[in-house]
Amino acid sequence: MSSKLVIDSLMKHYPNVSRPAINKVSITIEAGEILALLGPSGCGKTTTLRSVAGLEQPTGGTISIDGIVVNDPANGIFVQPQRRNLGMVFQSYAVWPHMTVRENVAYPLLARKASAKEIRSKVDEALELVGLSDYIDRPVVALSGGQMQRVALARSLSYKPRLLLLDEPLSNLDAKLRIRLRDDLRKIIKEAGVTALYVTHDQAEAVVLGDRIGVMRDGELLQIDTPLGLYNNPANSFIANFTGAEAVLNGVIEPVGGRGVLRLVGSDEQIKLIDDEQLIKARNVKISIRPENVSINSVTEGGHAVAFVGNIVDRQYQGTQTLYSVDLYGQRMDILELGTSPRFQSGEAVKVNFPIDNCSVFIN
């Protein structure tokens, strides 16, 4: 059974620290949904997760699980962690080293006084879910890091928690394992049908795992949206940047008949028309573009709706792709081209095809 989690105006003030670690954070996670909480180190994501777990006492706001309030400091309500029926997986492999895989996964069921028959079937089911059925009698210390995290996950899911909380569970794994377990994790969580809160500073993890992503900075929740929404309509330049839009160019908007014409500083070419009044009023704006959304062509190739001529100043061959640094009217932008053979040289003039629908415009 999965549950709905509602976090409302949550606050956490640590004693003797002026800025709150979390500041009026409100998030609703629907039953069966995976919400990834993304943000740089120190933004307050772990504090939010630990508050939901009951391991941290928030100083304001409320948390409720399936309509039952578990935290409400203003009214003296605090439900102990063990009474919240949550599953947790952390960065460190929290497994019992002296036990086998079976004993580890059975542990929370024993603590809940389940019958031997029930324990057997639930352990089998949880290990099947994480793909470790063949390792059931192995001591956990004889497993790889990735397998230990699968044990930790199976142990957290075996007793069918109402919510699964995961705090950077892939951070200690090497790159290849991290990607494999990342891809499997979503399938496992969805198959278990459990509501999940997943904390990470890795945007790729958030995108692959989350049904929605919440982005935090300095204790505040800046935006919450689907991965597609977040990537294509970031609310501000911090989010655009944090989710990988590396090129930020200076733009200017000229008002024409109630609308605004967006141009790149130094160029006469119209990029697009703008209707946002605040942007038109600001005039000087930032245009953020993802390197992978821009394409480049030889200057001799055919036209494109909005194309600028730029010069390649540098290129970095990355094996499966090449990252070009291009000068555009005195501004630098990165452009990424997939493929194992770079097509352009440093110093070459190229046509830069501007992704009109995929550029975000922000006030300076």
Ligand SMILES: Nc1ncnc2c1ncn2[C@@H]1O[C@H](COP(=O)(O)OP(=O)(O)OP(=O)(O)O)[C@@H](O)[C@H]1O
């Ligand atoms: N016990 C504490 N006392 C005082 N300040 C704390 C305490 N624990 C955390 N903080 C502060 O609260 C803020 C949020 O910390 P938190 O651990 O939630 O961030 P985070 O986004 O999870 O970062 P990381 O990814 O590095 O764990 C930080 O500024 C941190 O320094």
